[in-house]
């Protein structure tokens with residue numbers, strides 16, 4: 001019908017169905033939060049409830065100094081090789097390091113001190129200057145502890161959850177990068193018992209109450225422990241992380257008081273996410289391929 005004036009009036013004669021104001025709208029196929037982000041929030045909430053402050057991890061590029069040397073990791077350690085670490089071409093070297101602290105790190109690597117024998121090798125500044133993609137968030141922990149040593153000492157609880165990069169073969173469950181979760185407590189007179197206690201409290205909040213600890217080795221912690229938990233679902237003991245007490249060779253050159261101890265632990269974000277969401281191929285978590 002053409003749009004004449006009288007035609008526009010004839011809707012008044014038509015019969016319309018009553019409005020159903022209780023009708024539900026069409027379900028919107030809205031977006032979904034990525035599982036990694038949901039589990040990251042769970043861990044962040046647990047750390048915040050336990051009084052931890054988040055560390056600033058917004059620098060993927062780090063110097064070998066903060067990533068390795070400050071942690072008393074020797075320059076000939078295999079993890080510092082380009083087969084395990086991504087070194088940067090440009091900028092290949094770091095701009096600025098605290099010279100007086102670098103000198104003390106050089107000393108402790110070469111000839112020890114603070115009760116340590118050291119590694120007895122010629123420490124090279126060029127090696128420490130090399131820029132890399134951080135291999136662990138422990139590089140951020142060393143920066144934070146150094147900053148803590150600068151001022152009057154106050155006990156601190158810090159955590160970090162962010163991406164780290166390893167030049168490793170990738171397979172079904174390993175990518176060249178992953179998200180590391182790290183917690184640390186810095187206070188006078190802390191002991192291994194305090195570490196075990198805080199680990200029990202931390203993992204209990206994730207539903208893992210039965211923990212076992214196994215002696216382990218890290219270049220920057222002594223003693224070190226691998227952490228295991230009995231997983232009801234998988235009916236077996238699962239390695240859920242690593243932990244330890246930062247060595248005096250790491251803490252003393254920073255200038256922390258000699259009775260200050262640091263207990264720390266780490267785990268990944270991908271492993272718990274894959275287990276909690278039943279994902280058995282890391283490609284389903286990340287990756288460019290999307291099955292449409």
Ligand SMILES: COC[C@@H]1[C@H](c2ccc(C#Cc3ccccc3)cc2)[C@@H]2CN(C(=O)Nc3ccc(OC4CC4)cc3)C[C@@H](O)[C@@H](O)CN12
Pocket residue numbers: 138180181182218221231238239240241242243244264265266267268269271272275276
């Ligand atoms: C090269 O990657 C190492 C990674 C990653 C890891 C290991 C150690 C640290 C550390 C540390 C550290 C130690 C001392 C001081 C400071 C930091 C951080 C991440 C996980 C650490 N792991 C790991 O996350 N396993 C895990 C964690 C939680 C979890 O929860 C499930 C709901 C039940 C399940 C599993 C242990 C293993 O997966 C291990 O084979 C792989 N590890």
